[in-house]
Amino acid sequence: MTVVALNHEQLIQIYQDLHQIPEIGLEEHETQAYLLNVIKQFPQDFLTIKTVETAILVHVTGTVGAKTIGWRTDIDALPVAEQTGLPFASKHPGRMHACGHDIHMSVALGVLSHVADVQPANNFLFLFQPAEENASGGKRLYEMGALDEWRPDEIYGLHVNPQLPAGAIGCRQGTLFAGTCEIHAKFYGKSGHAAYPHLANDMVVAGASFVNQLQTIVSRNVNPIESGVVTLGQFHAGTIGNVISGTAQIDGTIRALTQKMNAHIQRRVQTIAQGTALAFGCEVDLDLHQGGYYPVENDPETTAAFIDYMQDRSDVTYIETEPAMTGEDFGFLISKLKGTMFWLGIDQPYQLHSEHLAPKTEAIDKGIAAIYGYLSTRDQTLA
Structure with missing residues (x-):
């Protein structure tokens, strides 16, 4: 029936x-x-x-x-x-x-x-x-x-x-x-003994610099009357306090109310990641994944x-x-x-x-x- x-x-x-x-x-x-x-x-x-x-x-x-x-x-x-x-x-x-x-x-x-x-x-x-x-x-x-x-x-x-x-x-x-975009960044340097930092390339320091610089995107690169969010929710580096970490994995998200702004923030994240790698003499793999999550x-x-x-x-x-x-x-x-x-x-x-x-x-x-x-x-x- x-x-x-x-x-x-x-x-x-x-x-x-x-x-x-x-x-x-x-x-x-x-x-x-x-x-x-x-x-x-x-x-x-x-x-x-x-x-x-x-x-x-x-x-x-x-x-x-x-x-x-x-x-x-x-x-x-x-x-x-x-x-x-x-x-x-x-x-x-x-x-x-x-x-x-x-x-x-x-x-x-x-x-x-x-x-x-x-x-x-x-x-x-x-x-x-x-x-x-x-x-x-x-x-x-x-x-x-x-x-x-x-x-x-x-x-x-x-x-x-x-x-x-x-x-x-x-x-x-x-x-x-908002439209969203995942941030996945991995920095590669050189691990070493905490007593000999000059023989290593510390990715905790490189990663910290990357995190700090990303906080300037919304405050200094986004029009104050528009909206955007950059949040980093994960930072993984090292295994013990007296070993310099040779890698750092940082994950987060971008949120913006227009696709134009989302793309603008993505470009700034890319530039900062590349600049961080250049400044610290390391390598970076950056994956910005938006998929279908448009505004x-x-x-x-x-x-x-x-x-x-x-x-x-x-x-x-x-x-x-x-x-x-x-x-x-x-x-x-x-x-x-x-x-x-x-x-x-x-x-x-x-x-x-x-x-x-x-x-x-x-x-x-x-x-x-x-x-x-x-x-x-x-x-x-x-x-």
Whole structure:
């Protein structure tokens, strides 16, 4: 028997089921099978389902089909040991939906169930994307050509926000999330006895100089009215206090609200690394890895329409939010496709990625109602 639009009890069960089977990016086989089972219970008259690795693409053929409206949800989890105490806690040791992707998937299925129930005027594409957390899944799929057949004319996505009331919608024009870039630098000198520094080449000193100089990038190379962050979280060198270390490994991250600024900071890190190697007579291997974690720079037209709709709805709590320095690989997709990302509140005292994160589930129904309502207006506008 086919299922029409999912009801509250079904959605809560789906959320709890998904919460129990968290999987790391590109390993989401159980999650994919569960999602496919739910999707195949919807009316199939105008649905076409395609899988690519652990991704699922669901195309909904419209009566007119002049445009394609996209919806993206991520499906992977984190290597976090859950400590929520929930009766439906993770069954996979050391794995948890600590970033709320279980909520994301539940909302996506709810919206899809509405779209599948009554054929829209335009086409829809629902993308259930793997590997948001660890392998730039959006970029991976895009570059594989997975979206080419059903390329969206505009695409939307959400992320849960623990600081907003459950079900509230948060958005803004411009950048919602920062673009991120990993820094991995290894300096190679010459180890030696602590009593004979002139016979060695100390990479603790070289590494320390590199760390100090990187702290000048934001303070002296970034326009004060713009934003950027350079954080170095790891410095590994040496084994004991009386031996001069011949190597130093330093790891960190860049955060910036525009891709232009992110690229500017990357260039400065490269210059400083090369200058440090020259100044200390050593070698350096520098890996700056951004992948698909571009800034989430919302499209002006789709975002204006989205905000106008949410502000006009008496049943929606809309909150204009500030930019966040967290990263999201949806940024890559909307660097290629027109689109908008927004927050969905889940009212929690814990941060994203916390082992204690337990979203308030009333956000699911409220999110679906707001999103389907908005997408319906886009369907009418584009027909």
